[in-house]
Amino acid sequence: MLFPTLDYLLFVLPVLVLFWAVAHRPGARVLLLLAASYFFYMAGPKTTPLPTPWYFVGLLVTSTVLDFVCGHQIYARSAAASSADGATARAARRVRNGYLAASVVGNLGLLGYFKYTDFFLATATDIAGALGLSWAAPSLHIALPLGISFYTFQSLSYTIDIWRGRLTPERSFLRFALFVTFFPQLVAGPIVRASELLPQLRRRPKLNAVRLEEGLFRILKGLGKKVILGDWLAGHFTDAVFTNPGAYTSAEIMVALYAFTLQLYADFSGYSDIAIGTARLLGFDIPENFDRPYQSRNLGEFWRRWHMTLSTWLRDYLFFPLGGSRGGPVRTYFNLWLTMFLVGMWHYKTGTSWNFVIYANLHGLAMLFNRWNRTRDRSLPVVRKTMTWGAAMLALGVSCTALGHVALGLPFYSAVGLGGFSVAMFLLVAVLPTTGSPLNTALHIGLTFHFTVLSRIFFRAPDFATASELCQRLLSWDGRLLRPDLLPWGLWAVLVFGLAYHWTPKTWVDGRLWRLFARVPGPVLGVLFAAMALALMRILDGSPKAFVYFQF
Amino acid sequence: MTDDVPAPDDPAAMARASADVGLLDVAEADADRVELDGDEEDTSPYAAGTFAKVGSGMAVLVALVAAPYAAPDLDAKLARSVGVCSEPEPGVAADDCSFARAWLPGEPVPFWNVIGRELMGEGAVEEEAAAQVEETQELAAALLDRDDTDVPLPDKVIVTPPTDGTTDAPPPYTPHEDDGLEVPRALELPSGDALDPFFAALARSDIGYEGAITRVSQWGDSVMSADNVTSALRTSMQRRFGDAGHGFHLLAPPNNSYRHRGIRFKTSEWQHCYIINKCKPDAHFGFGGTTVWSGGGAQSVYRTVQDAAFGRSWSRAELWYAEQPAGGKIRLDLDGGEPTFVQTRGEALTDRWFTLAMEDGPHRLKVKAAGEGRVRMHGIVFERDVPGVVWDGMEQLGAFTSRMMYFDEAHLRAQVEHRDPDLLVFMFGGNDLTLSARNVARYEDIWKDALERFRGPADGVDGVPARPCLLIAPVDHGKRKGQQIISDPAVAEIVSRQRRAALAAGCAFFDTPAAMGGEGAAGRWRKADKPLMAGDLAHLTHAGQKVIGHYVYLALMAEYVAYRARSPGASPSP
Numbered sequence A: 001m002l003f004p005t006l007d008y009l010l011f012v013l014p015v016l017v018l019f020w021a022v023a024h025r026p027g028a029r030v031l032l033l034l035a036a037s038y039f040f041y042m043a044g045p046k047t048t049p050l051p052t053p054w055y056f057v058g059l060l061v062t063s064t065v066l067d068f069v070c071g072h073q074i075y076a077r078s079a080a081a082s083s084a085d086g087a088t089a090r091a092a093r094r095v096r097n098g099y100l101a102a103s104v105v106g107n108l109g110l111l112g113y114f115k116y117t118d119f120f121l122a123t124a125t126d127i128a129g130a131l132g133l134s135w136a137a138p139s140l141h142i143a144l145p146l147g148i149s150f151y152t153f154q155s156l157s158y159t160i161d162i163w164r165g166r167l168t169p170e171r172s173f174l175r176f177a178l179f180v181t182f183f184p185q186l187v188a189g190p191i192v193r194a195s196e197l198l199p200q201l202r203r204r205p206k207l208n209a210v211r212l213e214e215g216l217f218r219i220l221k222g223l224g225k226k227v228i229l230g231d232w233l234a235g236h237f238t239d240a241v242f243t244n245p246g247a248y249t250s251a252e253i254m255v256a257l258y259a260f261t262l263q264l265y266a267d268f269s270g271y272s273d274i275a276i277g278t279a280r281l282l283g284f285d286i287p288e289n290f291d292r293p294y295q296s297r298n299l300g301e302f303w304r305r306w307h308m309t310l311s312t313w314l315r316d317y318l319f320f321p322l323g324g325s326r327g328g329p330v331r332t333y334f335n336l337w338l339t340m341f342l343v344g345m346w347h348y349k350t351g352t353s354w355n356f357v358i359y360a361n362l363h364g365l366a367m368l369f370n371r372w373n374r375t376r377d378r379s380l381p382v383v384r385k386t387m388t389w390g391a392a393m394l395a396l397g398v399s400c401t402a403l404g405h406v407a408l409g410l411p412f413y414s415a416v417g418l419g420g421f422s423v424a425m426f427l428l429v430a431v432l433p434t435t436g437s438p439l440n441t442a443l444h445i446g447l448t449f450h451f452t453v454l455s456r457i458f459f460r461a462p463d464f465a466t467a468s469e470l471c472q473r474l475l476s477w478d479g480r481l482l483r484p485d486l487l488p489w490g491l492w493a494v495l496v497f498g499l500a501y502h503w504t505p506k507t508w509v510d511g512r513l514w515r516l517f518a519r520v521p522g523p524v525l526g527v528l529f530a531a532m533a534l535a536l537m538r539i540l541d542g543s544p545k546a547f548v549y550f551q552f
Numbered sequence B: 001m002t003d004d005v006p007a008p009d010d011p012a013a014m015a016r017a018s019a020d021v022g023l024l025d026v027a028e029a030d031a032d033r034v035e036l037d038g039d040e041e042d043t044s045p046y047a048a049g050t051f052a053k054v055g056s057g058m059a060v061l062v063a064l065v066a067a068p069y070a071a072p073d074l075d076a077k078l079a080r081s082v083g084v085c086s087e088p089e090p091g092v093a094a095d096d097c098s099f100a101r102a103w104l105p106g107e108p109v110p111f112w113n114v115i116g117r118e119l120m121g122e123g124a125v126e127e128e129a130a131a132q133v134e135e136t137q138e139l140a141a142a143l144l145d146r147d148d149t150d151v152p153l154p155d156k157v158i159v160t161p162p163t164d165g166t167t168d169a170p171p172p173y174t175p176h177e178d179d180g181l182e183v184p185r186a187l188e189l190p191s192g193d194a195l196d197p198f199f200a201a202l203a204r205s206d207i208g209y210e211g212a213i214t215r216v217s218q219w220g221d222s223v224m225s226a227d228n229v230t231s232a233l234r235t236s237m238q239r240r241f242g243d244a245g246h247g248f249h250l251l252a253p254p255n256n257s258y259r260h261r262g263i264r265f266k267t268s269e270w271q272h273c274y275i276i277n278k279c280k281p282d283a284h285f286g287f288g289g290t291t292v293w294s295g296g297g298a299q300s301v302y303r304t305v306q307d308a309a310f311g312r313s314w315s316r317a318e319l320w321y322a323e324q325p326a327g328g329k330i331r332l333d334l335d336g337g338e339p340t341f342v343q344t345r346g347e348a349l350t351d352r353w354f355t356l357a358m359e360d361g362p363h364r365l366k367v368k369a370a371g372e373g374r375v376r377m378h379g380i381v382f383e384r385d386v387p388g389v390v391w392d393g394m395e396q397l398g399a400f401t402s403r404m405m406y407f408d409e410a411h412l413r414a415q416v417e418h419r420d421p422d423l424l425v426f427m428f429g430g431n432d433l434t435l436s437a438r439n440v441a442r443y444e445d446i447w448k449d450a451l452e453r454f455r456g457p458a459d460g461v462d463g464v465p466a467r468p469c470l471l472i473a474p475v476d477h478g479k480r481k482g483q484q485i486i487s488d489p490a491v492a493e494i495v496s497r498q499r500r501a502a503l504a505a506g507c508a509f510f511d512t513p514a515a516m517g518g519e520g521a522a523g524r525w526r527k528a529d530k531p532l533m534a535g536d537l538a539h540l541t542h543a544g545q546k547v548i549g550h551y552v553y554l555a556l557m558a559e560y561v562a563y564r565a566r567s568p569g570a571s572p573s574p
Helices: A006-022 A026-042 A054-076 A086-130 A148-163 A173-181 A194-202 A209-243 A250-281 A299-305 A308-322 A329-346 A353-375 A382-407 A412-431 A438-460 A464-475 A489-502 A506-518 A522-539 B011-016 B048-069 B074-081 B115-119 B123-147 B196-207 B222-241 B401-406 B409-419 B437-441 B443-455 B489-504 B512-516 B521-526 B542-566
Strands: B213-220 B247-249 B264-268 B271-274 B290-294 B299-303 B314-323 B329-334 B340-343 B350-361 B364-369 B375-383 B388-395 B423-427 B469-472 B478-481 B484-487 B508-510
Touching: A006 A026, A006 B048, A026 A054, A026 A173, A054 A086, A054 A148, A054 A173, A086 A148, A148 A173, A148 A194, A148 A308, A173 A194, A209 A250, A209 A489, A209 A506, A209 A522, A209 B048, A250 A438, A250 A464, A250 A489, A299 A308, A299 A353, A299 A438, A308 A329, A329 A353, A353 A412, A353 A438, A353 A464, A382 A412, A412 A438, A412 A464, A438 A464, A522 B048, B048 B074, B115 B123, B123 B521, B123 B542, B196 B213, B196 B222, B196 B388, B196 B542, B213 B222, B213 B247, B213 B409, B222 B388, B222 B423, B222 B542, B299 B375, B314 B329, B314 B364, B329 B350, B329 B375, B350 B409, B364 B375, B375 B388, B401 B443, B409 B443, B423 B443, B437 B443, B437 B489, B443 B469, B443 B489, B469 B489, B478 B521, B484 B489, B484 B521, B489 B508, B489 B512, B508 B542, B512 B521, B512 B542
Parallel strands: B213 B388, B213 B423, B247 B388, B423 B469, B469 B508
Antiparallel strands: B247 B375, B264 B299, B271 B290, B290 B375, B299 B364, B314 B350, B314 B375, B329 B340, B329 B364, B478 B484
16 A cells, blocks of 8 residues: 555544554554554555555465564574583574574565566576577566565564574564554565564553654655655656656756655655654654765765665674674675675666666675775875775776676767776775865765765666666766756756755754644644645646655 | 774764764674563553544544535536636536545545455456556567667668569568567558558568669657657668668757657757748748758758667768758768858749768768858758668657648648658647647548648549558547546547548558557556656657557558568569
8 A cells, every 4th residue: 555645544544543542452452453454465556557466465474474483483492502411402503593594585585586586587588698598588577565575674583583582582473463564664664673663562552642743743744755855756857867868968867867866765765754653653663764864974874874774684684694894804895795785686676687786786885995995094105005096096997997888888988988987986085084174074975975866877777778878878978958848947946945955954854843843733734634635636646656665 | 893883872982983984884782682571561541632633633634535525526616616627618528627536436446456456356457458568568678679789780682673564573572570460550541552652662672672762751740759759660661671761850950859860960050940830931841841041150960870770871961952042052061071062042942952972881961051141951861772761750849730731832742742752651639639629620621631732632633643641640648537547538539530531531540549558548658667658648758659660560561561462473663
């Protein structure tokens, strides 16, 4: 079910009223929320393309049962696993590991099948073609179950934390099922860990007048971001440019990239706001997912602020178990690259294969650079520094040129331009002090922001050919400006306001605007929401766009 | 674990740390074990006042959402009363003025995925329609992929045509791999042989007779913008029959959307008049509907392309210009060699042509107004001396069909006769959807007059039949109605009248909305995973235009194959 729809309004209002009536009764509230969550998953509105059929809920049930059973089995042998008797301990550990493996393989296997089978088949076809073989793997067009990328990680955190001894199992299957399917964040996050939500589900929901108003405020903020800054830009500008970049000038493509950067943030953070606000109305707290990410001074900080629940999940359940930064430099850099590569590949969408491989590697390598730049020895002798840097820059330039010419199919001069640009940016970031004056900070923020803007070519382009064309159009700047009728003035205002707002102090919204909102009487709030609903109906393109992150 | 990185749950340490501490720059924190035990103790109801404010807001919200349903058309009447929506004209479909009802009858029911799809049985029909759109998307992707190549097309082996028409019979028709493809929508013909002269020319190109160039000239409105539909047809036809050149190109773009594929083009400083602006009293707008002029200095540069299968070579460039009193000189620079000058001074305004021959291959040509008077030009044609097809694209952005009547009749006739196309194609109608009821009523007469302006009377002149022609209907247009996108009701009316006009004039007709899938096609094409229709619900995306071009190509080829089958022994005379 999509948030900014009549369906959600018809669903959430009665659910809220019924929930508030039974919130003080543990059994009733779990049953009500569980039924509501399953209904939310199954009974969405008609969209184009069609939503996945309701019976895909079986996968959700499968994942729930699997992890509930595995969690209990793992915990049941915890004492034996630390027995003084070596044989007993070993046997117990084997069984525990077996159940953990079942949980991991089961969950990731489902995710891998539904999300990555077509990717691997397409890659096999590409490799066969590169080897001169005329063989094409069949395209299976596997439908992606809604939210699988989110609830899979969510329920895996349960079994892994039990295995690590950081969590005891939930006795109630219904309560555990509710944790997995909790509707505010079921289909597009924030990813909530078992240790964060299960304790709340066992306690009386925190419901008071202030928290309810906070929930409404977050929902209103999220709707505004999602529809005005997200859907409106997409429907009236960015979608058209990314579908047919050949019809736009280089400058217009650059504006579209800025617009998509805003759209993506507004779309996803708006959804998170609505999810957090709805959870607050139910008396629960779920974690924040965004923290003004475009204010980041480097890529490391960016991923600490963007889709925080995913990136910290992979940090805690992949990066640290691999050894984190505890090993030698090679191992540390490998762990860094692998973690960020998987963060990037998590965003893979069917049909875009190599785009996300490039996107994932861009961010992975940028993270490596970030760490290296922060920890490098800056006291090397001048001669050695010059020779090292010279060789490194040459290697970087040649690599980027080769990537552009061979992989992206850019004309040679454009590929050389790409190589030169990459070297120039590398040097600039490396030379700039990591801390210093406000101007230095602004430069770092500007460079980081533009790295994310340009990497979004591979995030958004519908296929590799379009991504290549976009790169080519930017590298071979045509010198033409923006056409006067490119955007109506309202969209220009939205674009400028949306980007500028991102760099304003958070207190302007979370402080001043919130205090203003809190003073508004209840009936006026009702009128405000009705007006917002009417505005959304007029703005939306016939029906709302699914959240960008629904595709993952 | 390194000592210099702070734990993630220690905000103070994080703040003190280096400014660029990132996601993976922190040490793993020792988290406390979370014990999921103990039951809550407080099961008392919440204080009623807890929900007072939010509850009152919700009640008002529900009342306001439900209010428009309190009386029929309440919100539509309100919109009309304040003038934001007009009363419907007699005989014209009424605008939907309802603005505040979140759900309208006829729209998908709420919770459609369970109720509509399963309980009301709508799933099967929707899945079939979705499957068709997916097939169309795959077709678009395959066409784009097929044409995204820089491997040049091989030229046909040139065959010397029989001169006496009786000795050597032409080789029998060799089936083409496309002949087995399903034709989504067939051409509608006024008679079985309406396009035979065109097919005869095509057959000569197909066989590879020396000098057998089949020329097609297509005019249309913005649906043809950026040369997408015409380049799709050009590509398909040239792939099958041979690349005989790019065809017609303007000297200056009349608008930002003028952009042709398969040729590199830069221009500067021309003054121009575009036909719909009716800015030339002499009504000599040229073959392409835009005439340009300069007293000196303006120039256009053309270049063959090397990164595509087509457009890699020219054998000749034919300049279309106007001879006129006080006319100046045109300078032609081919590949940086010795310039050629064309004098345009004459007694009266007269259409003229100048051909610059060159060796078949890649070239760069600069056309410049060289002073000594005012130079006026209508366009340039690039062709090759090989058997094949040339498909001219003359997009008339924003034009109603009736704007074609702005052409001076004799001038247009001379332009068409000089070009001598084997087929005239017209793709207007998108702008005609906004015609008043009065003009819709005389729409067939508008078309009759426009077709005569281009090709003369439908019955021909002095025993010479009129040129074969094809009308391609406008694409389906969408209209938002609540949550849905329905087909604009005006489309069916315009298409129906175009069909009658085409068949009455002896032209073939292609029903584009039907080919797209009929009612609701615009919405389905718009909401496809990779949209085939643009957000304005009136124009196709590049992928959508590729598909329509392919559909028209298949329809033409089905009739071509039928022509070859019913005249196997006939030797198309040169």
